[in-house]
Structure formats: C-alpha cells, structure tokens
Amino acid sequence: MTHKELTNEQYLILLVSRLTYSDNDEDELKRIVREKLDWDSILLMAKKHKIMPLLWYNLTTKGLKEAIPYQLERLFKFYYLGTVERNKIYLEELSKIREAFKANGLVCSPLKGGYLIENMYKDLGIRTINDIDIMIESVNRLKVIEVMRSIGYEQGDYDYINHIIKPINREKQIFWKMNMNNLYPFKKLHNSEYCKMTEIDFSFSLDFDLNSDPITMMLQRKIEDNSDDITAVLKPEDFFIHLCCHLYKEATNVMWVKLESDLNLIKFCDVREFALQKMEDKSLERAIEFAKNYKMEEAIYYTLYYLRKLYNDGYETNVISKMDISHKVLDSFGENDYGTSHKWNKTFLQRLFALNNLDELSKEPNYMKVKDSDNKVNM
Numbered sequence: 001m002t003h004k005e006l007t008n009e010q011y012l013i014l015l016v017s018r019l020t021y022s023d024n025d026e027d028e029l030k031r032i033v034r035e036k037l038d039w040d041s042i043l044l045m046a047k048k049h050k051i052m053p054l055l056w057y058n059l060t061t062k063g064l065k066e067a068i069p070y071q072l073e074r075l076f077k078f079y080y081l082g083t084v085e086r087n088k089i090y091l092e093e094l095s096k097i098r099e100a101f102k103a104n105g106l107v108c109s110p111l112k113g114g115y116l117i118e119n120m121y122k123d124l125g126i127r128t129i130n131d132i133d134i135m136i137e138s139v140n141r142l143k144v145i146e147v148m149r150s151i152g153y154e155q156g157d158y159d160y161i162n163h164i165i166k167p168i169n170r171e172k173q174i175f176w177k178m179n180m181n182n183l184y185p186f187k188k189l190h191n192s193e194y195c196k197m198t199e200i201d202f203s204f205s206l207d208f209d210l211n212s213d214p215i216t217m218m219l220q221r222k223i224e225d226n227s228d229d230i231t232a233v234l235k236p237e238d239f240f241i242h243l244c245c246h247l248y249k250e251a252t253n254v255m256w257v258k259l260e261s262d263l264n265l266i267k268f269c270d271v272r273e274f275a276l277q278k279m280e281d282k283s284l285e286r287a288i289e290f291a292k293n294y295k296m297e298e299a300i301y302y303t304l305y306y307l308r309k310l311y312n313d314g315y316e317t318n319v320i321s322k323m324d325i326s327h328k329v330l331d332s333f334g335e336n337d338y339g340t341s342h343k344w345n346k347t348f349l350q351r352l353f354a355l356n357n358l359d360e361l362s363k364e365p366n367y368m369k370v371k372d373s374d375n376k377v378n379m
Contacts, residue, residue, distance in 0.1 A: 017265035033067035053080035131199035138212035237287035248299035254337035337365035
C-alpha cells in the first residue's frame with residue numbers, strides 16, 4: 001500500500017497509530033502535518049480508531065504538537081490525562097483480581113491492554129481500554145464467578161443513568177452460556193469521575209467454536225515458564241496468537257459490525273508492536289505451528305496480511321508464505337452469524353476508514369433475537 005491510496009488525513013491517522021518508527025515513517029509524519037488538513041475529520045477518525053491519546057503523544061514527543069489546532073490539542077491532551085487516571089483504576093483492579101486468583105489457586109493470564117499498557121506501551125495515557133480481558137480454563141468457570149463476587153464484582157449490565165448494575169435475564173444467560181466464548185462480563189461500581197465502572201471479561205476459548213483445548217495448553221505452557229506465578233502472562237507466541245484471533249473474530253463477525261468496532265487501528269497497532277518488541281523468528285515459527293495444530297491459521301494469515309498492507313515492516317511475507325490459506329478469508333464475514341459466509345462489498349481500506357460498516361449488513365444476525373427487558377440488544 002502507498003499513501004496515495006489514502007487521503008492526507010487517513011495517512012496521518014495511520015502514521016500515528018504506532019510506537020515504532022522508521023526514519024522514513026518520521027519523515028513522512030513531519031511532511032504530512034505541514035499539509036492543509038481537516039482536523040475535524042482527523043478527530044473523528046482518531047476517536048473511531050481509539051488512538052486519540054496516542055496521536056497526541058506521538059505528535060508531542062516528536063515536536064509536532066503545534067500542528068494541532070489549539071482547541072483540539074487541548075482536547076487530545078485532556079483525553080490523554082483522563083486515560084492515565086482511568087487506567088490507574090483498571091490496573092489496580094487487575095492487581096486485586098490476580099491476588100485473589102493466586103489465593104484461590106486459579107490459573108489465569110491478563111490479555112490485551114491489561115498487559116500491554118504497562119509492558120509494551122509503557123505510558124498509562126496512550127492506550128485506552130473499555131475492559132480488562134483475562135484468560136481462564138473452562139473447568140474453572142464456576143470458581144471464577146465465586147471469587148469475583150467475593151471481591152465486589154457481579155455479572156450484569158451497567159445502567160449509566162442510575163449508576164447501578166442490572167442483573168441479566170434468564171434468556172440472555174442461556175444464550176450466553178450456549179454461544180459465547182467468555183463468561184458474561186463482570187462489573188464493579190466506582191466513585192471516580194474518570195471510571196464509574198470497571199468491566200472484566202473472562203474468556204475460555206479463542207473463538208466461537210468453544211474449543212477450550214488451545215487455552216488449556218497455553219495456560220499450561222506459561223506455568224512451565226512461571227511456576228511461581230499462576231497469574232503471569234502467556235508465552236510470547238501464545239499472546240500473539242490471542243491478539244490475532246481477537247482481531248480476526250471482531251473483523252469478521254456481524255456482532256462487532258453492529259457495535260461499530262469491527263475494524264480499528266489500535267488492534268492492528270497492538271499486534272504490530274507486540275510482534276516487533278516481543279517476538280523473534282523462532283517465536284513466530286512456534287506461533288504458526290501451534291495455529292496449524294489447532295486450526296487457527298486463518299486468524300494469523302488475516303492479521304499479518306493486513307499488517308503488511310498497513311505497515312509493511314518486512315517480516316510479514318515470510319511468515320505468510322508458511323501458511324496455505326485461501327484469499328477468501330480476507331473478503332468474507334458473517335459465517336458464525338448467518339450460517340454461511342458473506343462477501344464484503346467495500347474494500348478493506350474503505351471499511352477501515354469508514355465511520356461504520358452497517359451498510360454491509362443485509363439482514364439481522366441470530367444474536368439479535370436475544371433482547372433485554374427494554375427490548376434493546378445489550379451485548
């Protein structure tokens with residue numbers, strides 16, 4: 001991909017959606033901010049791609065902050081400062097959960113932002129999170145529910161108006177248990193204006209086939225390396241696989257199109273930076289081998305194919321060449337929702353930079369049948 005496929009505003013968004021810069025990346029960033037830019041459009045895209053604080057951080061640390069119109073610069077800065085305070089609360093909660101799990105002998109591993117904020121981004125203000133994801137073994141689901149309740153969490157839906165957590169109805173409980181690869185999210189109320197509620201999401205399989213064997217293996221493998229901490233992070237290759245599976249799941253399932261979060265650059269940034277900072281050739285090879293054994297190659301292929309299109313760091317082609325995957329996976333979606341796969345009408349870049357992709361949906365997915373008491377979908 002060349003920048004000529006994008007508007008200047010889209011190209012700027014792509015250039016700031018990273019931590020690792022080549023000399024050419026930096027030169028391009030300095031060049032593009034000197035162009036006449038529609039900063040209102042940039043603001044909307046930064047919000048959609050969940051990179052508002054990352055944009056401010058990169059332009060500020062590279063001496064380019066003056067390119068941002070003053071009122072918007074202040075908005076970006078306040079968003080960064082608020083993210084710091086919000087993430088402090090989330091990371092404190094994660095620490096409490098890990099201690100409770102250790103005390104009860106429960107094996108788990110923090111995923112995505114819960115690990116990446118401190119260990120990869122290394123700045124509490126530049127990676128936003130809506131929840132914290134944690135991997136658990138399927139056999140421990142009931143024990144996890146018990147432990148979470150003991151530290152003040154409950155499963156339910158947050159009522160933003162009344163600041164309460166509403167219990168889920170029986171129909172939704174049954175649907176979730178039969179179809180989802182995670183426990184219904186846990187929530188806990190807080191008094192902070194930065195974070196009124198924390199949400200914790202426990203997954204016990206990597207996708208909707210509900211096969212828990214890969215996760216069981218991943219958790220066993222990481223204990224071999226961290227026998228003194230049963231709540232430690234996964235091995236690099238396994239963490240990488242999870243990031244790819246998460247990205248692929250959300251990019252190809254209708255639920256996330258409905259939620260307007262099927263594609264955003266922070267997910268690609270997470271995988272890219274983790275691969276560059278934490279992975280070596282050997283760990284990439286082990287990731288592919290594991291993915292082949294558990295039929296997860298499509299997720300790796302999809303992620304690396306589009307990482308190459310967006311960033312082209314040089315290693316992607318070699319890894320992709322080791323997988324025999326049909327190009328069809330790049331253009332298909334909705335198999336889990338409709339029973340058969342559908343083909344996207346828009347290109348990847350068109351979908352990535354659209355504010356949403358609701359126009360791709362011709363009918364409602366199966367999960368729309370599950371509604372809450374107010375007759376609204378609440379996933």
